[in-house]
Amino acid sequence: MSVHSQPRALDPKPPARTEPPRRSGRDQADIGGRTLNVFSHAFLLTWAVLVILPLLWTVLNSFKSDDEILTSAWSLPGSFSLDSFVRAWTTANIGQYFLNTAVVVSLGVILTLGLGSLVAYVIARYPFPGNRVIYFLFVAGLTFPVFLAIVPLFFVARSLQLANSLPGLALIYTAYYLPFAVFFLTAYFRTLPDSIADAAFIDGCGHWRAFFWVMLPMARPGMISVGIFVTIGQWNQFLLPLVLQTDPDKYVIAQGLASLAVSQEYASDWSGLFAGLTLSMIPVLVVYIVFQRQIESGMVAGAVK
Amino acid sequence: MTIRHSRGLDRRAFLRLSGTAAAAFTAGSLVSCGQGTEADTPSDAGQSGPPNTEPDADNPLNVPPDEPLETVIFKGGYGDQYVIDAQALYAERFPDAEIKHQGGQELGKQLQPRFISGDVPDLIDNSGAGNLPMAALVADGQLMDLTPLLDAPAIGAGGKTVRETLIPGVVDLGSFGGTPHALYYAFVVHGIWHSRSLFEENGWPEPETWDDMLDLCAEIKSTGMSPWTYQGKNPGYILTPILMAAAKAGGLDVLKNIDNLEAGAWTAPPMMAAAEAFYQLVERDYILPGTSGMTHTQAQTYWATGEAAFIPCGSWLESELGDVTPEGFDMVVTTTPAVTASDALPGTAIRGMGSEPYIVPSQAKNPMGGMELLRIMLSPESATNFTDQTQTLTSLADYEPTNVGSGLTSVREALAASGDDTFFWLYHQWYSELSASVNETTSLLMTGEINPDEWAQQCQSAADAVKDDDSVTKFQRD
Amino acid sequence: MRQGRYRFIVGALAGPIVLYAVLVLWPYLQSFYVSLTDWSGYTSERRLIGLANYERLLKDPVFWISLRHNLLAAVVLPVFSIGLGLFFATMLNVAGRAKKAAVQGVRGASFYRIVYFFPHLLSIAVIGVLWSFVYDPTGNGLLNGFLGLIGIDPVNWLGSTRTAYWAILAVIVWVSVGFYVLVFTAAIGSIPPDMYEAAMLDGASRWRIFWRITVPLIWDTVQVALVYAGINALDMFAIVNVMSAAGGSGGPNNSTQVLGNYIYLTAFEHGRFGYATALGVALFVVTIVLAVITLRFMRRDRVVY
Structure with a gap:
């Protein structure tokens, strides 16, 4: 991590760091704070329940039979049946499309973050003529419905040999997620203290070096959060692959799940639908929880360092 | 908007136009498609026009036997197995034809660029959410007139034409201003x-x-x-x-x-x-x-x-x-x-009412192949297969499904009772x-x-x- | 120091901008041209008809209904999602009170951080199905079932023109709060902890710390979040498409119609790509104007530290 390249001399109040700051919240606080605490905790908990309840319900229903889902929406499943998962797995062809999606999304996210952070950094910290124009050019990308541009995009992609190719799709994802990444990363780069970048230059860092070794590591919380959003967005992306990946060998998981949702609409296979929903949630959920520790420490690094 | 459906479009004209379509899009320029003069020049292969009047019992639509066939079928409540089964029969008849099949959803978005570039399948089941808007396709002259198919002899019908074997009114359901552009397979x-x-x-x-x-x-x-x-x-x-x-x-x-x-x-x-x-x-x-x-x-x-x-x-x-x-x-x-x-x-x-409207794009490379597959699907054998798989009637009037539930029985009774008074x-x-x-x-x-x-x-x-x-x-x- | 500055700017921006221009801007520009034609969307044929599509737009009642709904959302959504997001992010990151100077969230902060983000992991199709069960208009629905326990008659959430749009807005808040919690968590993570520590040592109240330190220091991110929420409020295509009828009618009787969905219906259901694109351009113009105004209006002097 970056702290080493951070010039100590410029740290405003280094002595405050001498004591490990993590302290248990059980330490006494003032009475007013306590009332506020009770109220706040109640509110936090309520929201958590609001979020968890429908999700839990989805997962539970995926184990139920169709009859149970319809007649007793609130009950626990009578027996845990995995039938619906098997059905969902085969209908949605999840196994085969999983790998494709993983390839496209990992490549797409790396490229989006790499290119997006470069652009954002330059826009945030290098005033130059045309800076705002470039910024708004990227912001503009957030404001037009993609499906209106899909036909011209198809022809551009085809002539550049990007259609029906996993790296090609990753490149297209990158281009379409750049506006989002640039928009948020610019704000994060603006939030960073000027003092440190200045110090890096005084130390004789070149621009590239300052970016890679000083600024990028400092922007880690922002990079992680944007990275998460981009990953999820690209994982769930449906329209672009639908039009650009016509070769079934190159399908991504969203295309498989669409076919599951459609088959439910015509066959009232409720449990299969819930199983599919659960299956589609699980990969992202697992990745998020597995990396949660890293995400957490990266995001709040500044605060607990 | 130019109405072109009445004018029987020449396939080659479309192919030629489609070649420029992609370029036109990337160049952002306007394609004027008004020049119809060249479109009227006769095509050399003779496969695109109306079928030969000479009776050919085995191949009334003059399907080029080695031309590949591509189908894109909506895969919803009825699945697409019934089409795959019919393709097996097609392959028996034309063993040299390579058959490409795709079942899927949201066909409109998938096929939109293909219609513009002219690289279209030969037969489409244009059904389900997100399908192609049919009236727009007709107005743009993108759909074949299916008259050759309707006038061809039906399979296993003792000399009747396909039109004569269908439930009355089905042809009208798929007609736009009197021209049959879609054929509803299910009824x-x-x-x-x-x-x-x-x-x-x-x-x-x-x-x-x-x-x-x-x-x-x-x-x-x-x-x-x-x-x-x-x-x-x-x-x-x-x-x-x-x-x-x-x-x-x-x-x-x-x-x-x-x-x-x-x-x-x-x-x-x-x-x-x-x-x-x-x-x-x-x-x-x-x-x-x-x-x-x-x-x-x-x-x-x-x-x-x-x-x-x-x-x-x-x-x-x-x-x-x-x-x-x-x-x-x-x-x-x-x-x-x-x-x-x-x-x-x-x-x-x-x-x-029909469901599962089948269409043959005007720009298809093997439109007669597409119609031929539809003709096979409208044989009693294929129709029975469909009904057994889906509990739904086809547009074929006379055939005996072997697997009939209570709902389908009442549908058949209601339809029989309604007879010629069936309206749409x-x-x-x-x-x-x-x-x-x-x-x-x-x-x-x-x-x-x-x-x-x-x-x-x-x-x-x-x-x-x-x-x-x-x-x-x-x-x-x- | 200055040497190589422009070389760096050009070097950093060239790649991303070319990619973005070719794959995004160029298709968008071509679409803009389509708005001047009568193109159906399914043929190589299109006729230039000047501004006729824009004239039609001005006289189209559904356009104005949709725009009104979008603007309502652009006011309501940022207030709720960002207000809640900012509140939760503060609670989870800096509100924990300790006697010794230290910055941390309330107890259970990391649990809440994971849970709050769940809704954002779901694909829009999943959210649509899930909430159609929550909003089931009979007493069996999740929400109506709950209301029944406290003696309230079932409400026809999505079936009544009075409640349908608000019901959809509530779903968007449900989904997006977690997003903004993460966004603000990352921004707060970039604030040097010394700032908080100093304020706490001075005995500043939490309220004061929030307004005097947190908000000014993450102002860039707040601003970007507000604009982003506004941009999303002006689109809302996906959520309306899955929450109103199958095929996304925007019903009942256009009571949930928004521009994004109306554009979609116009293009794909009615085969009017030319007109749909004119609507898209109008949406684009409205969004960009509002974004620029917001960014200008809210510009504060950056806190330099």
Whole structure:
């Protein structure tokens, strides 16, 4: 991590760091704070329940039979049946499309973050003529419905040999997620203290070096959060692959799940639908929880360092 | 908008145009397609024009035997196995033809760039959510005239043409201004469904007239059951029996006037009578509470689980409900009860409708192959296979499915009883904006937010707006 | 120091901008041209018709209904999602009170951080199905079932023109709060902890710390979040498409119609790509104008530290 390249001399109040700051919240606080605490905790908990309840319900229903889902929406499943998962797995062809999606999304996210952070950094910290124009050019990308541009995009992609190719799709994802990444990363780069970048230059860092070794590591919380959003967005992306990946060998998981949702609409296979929903949630959920520790420490690094 | 469908487009002309299409898009320039002179030069292969008149029993459509065939089939409630099975028969006939098949959803978005670039499949089942807008394709001259197929001898029909073996009216359902551009492979009837076992148990009669219906509803309601529900979020479902009742009351002209965007078509007395009749369900609180907020699956499930007695639907209902339907439920379809004392059509007349519209793009490389596959699918063998797999009738009139449930039996009975009086309307596939508009207006009628008069006025002004809109290609029926 | 500055700017921006221009801007520009034609969307044929599509737009009642709904959302959504997001992010990151100077969230902060983000992991199709069960209009629905326990009659959430749009807005808040919690967590993570520590040592109240330190220091991110919420409020295509009828009618009777969905219906259901694109351009213009105004209006002097 970056702290080493951070010039100590410029740290405003280094002595405050001498004591490990993590302290248990059980330490006494003032009475007013306590009332506020009770109220706040109640509110936090309520929201958590609001979020968890429908999700839990989805997962539970995926184990139920169709009859149970319809007649007793609130009950626990009578027996845990995995039938619906098997059905969902085969209908949605999840196994085969999983790998494709993983390839496209990992490549797409790396490229989006790499290119997006470069652009954002330059826009945030290098005033130059045309800076705002470039910024708004990227912001503009957030404001037009993609499906209106899909036909011209198809022809551009085809002539550049990007259609029906996993790296090609990753490149297209990158281009379409750049506006989002640039928009948020610019704000994060603006939030960073000027003092440190200045110090890096005084130390004789070149621009590239300052970016890679000083600024990028400092922007880690922002990079992680944007990275998460981009990953999820690209994982769930449906329209672009639908039009650009016509070769079934190159399908991504969203295309498989669409076919599951459609088959439910015509066959009232409720449990299969819930199983599919659960299956589609699980990969992202697992990745998020597995990396949660890293995400957490990266995001709040500044605060607990 | 140029109307080109009447002009029998030459395939090569399209191929030539399509070559420039991609370039045109990337260059951002405008393609003017007005130069039709070259398009009329005869093509050398002779495969694209009307079929040879010489009878060739094995290959009446003159399919080039080694030309590849590509199909894109909507994979929804019926799956796509029945097409794959028919392709096996095609492959027996033309072993040298390579067959490419794709089943999928959201076909409109998938195929849109292909239509523009001219690289289209030879046969498409244009069905399901997100399908291609057919009227727009017809207006753009993108669909083949299917007359060669209809005039070709049908398989296993003793010399009859394909047209002669189809259920009467099917060809008209897929016609735009008199030209058949789509052929509905599946045939459904629309009506009002109930559970026969439930009705017998309670001694409830099938209502013949709307007064019977209202009496019965009062009785049903007294048992604590809701008499009616419908697929609230898709109000087109409840508009169907209203239009059916109007057609039965006033005769076929009611529907023709609507389709032809005639002035006063929606405010005509039979329409008002039908709207009044259904409005009574609202007035008397006979509709399952919450119905207007239900998806089609929700409403149908509530109906099948005994929350409501009647629901309007097409004959796909039985297969759509699948295992949700309780054992011994015995669902049956009937046409709408008479809403006037002197209905113009017989009591048994019912609405027929196609589903699974098959189209052959004008730019297809092997359009005759596409039609040939459709001809194979319309053989008794393939039709039986389809019905056995899907519990749905095909558009073929005479064949004996081997696996028939209670719903399908009642569909066949209703269709037989209706016979030549089976009626249909076309405005919804000609004018999608009108259809969307009247559907939404109907949702207001059925929640009591507007009364039948307001409903008729609003529908009529939506129809008038389409009529006055020069950018909409108009079609006529007679 | 200055040497190589422009070389760096050009070097950093060239790659991303070329990619973005070719794959995004160029297709968008071509679409803009389509708005001047009568193109159906399914043929190589299109006729230039000047501004006719824009004239039509001005006279189209559904356009104005949709725009009104979008603007309502652009006011309501940022207030709720960002207000809640900012509140939760503060609670989870800096509100924990300790006697010794330290910055941390309330107890259970990391649990809440994971849970709050769940809704954002779901694909829009999943959210649509899930909430159609929550909003089931009979007493069996999750929400109506709950209301029934406290004696409230079932509400026809999505079936009534009075409640449908608000019901959909509530779903968007449900989904997006977690997004903004993460966004603000990352921004707070970039604030040097010394700032908080100093303020706490001075005995500043939490309220004061929030307004005097947190908000000014993450102002760039707040601003970007507000604009982003506004941009999303002006689109709302996906959520309306899955929550209103199958095929996304925007019903009942256009009571949930928004521009994004109306554009979609116009293009794909009605085969009017030319007109749909004119609507898209109008949406684009409205969004960009509002974004620029917001960014200008809210510009504060950056806190330099």
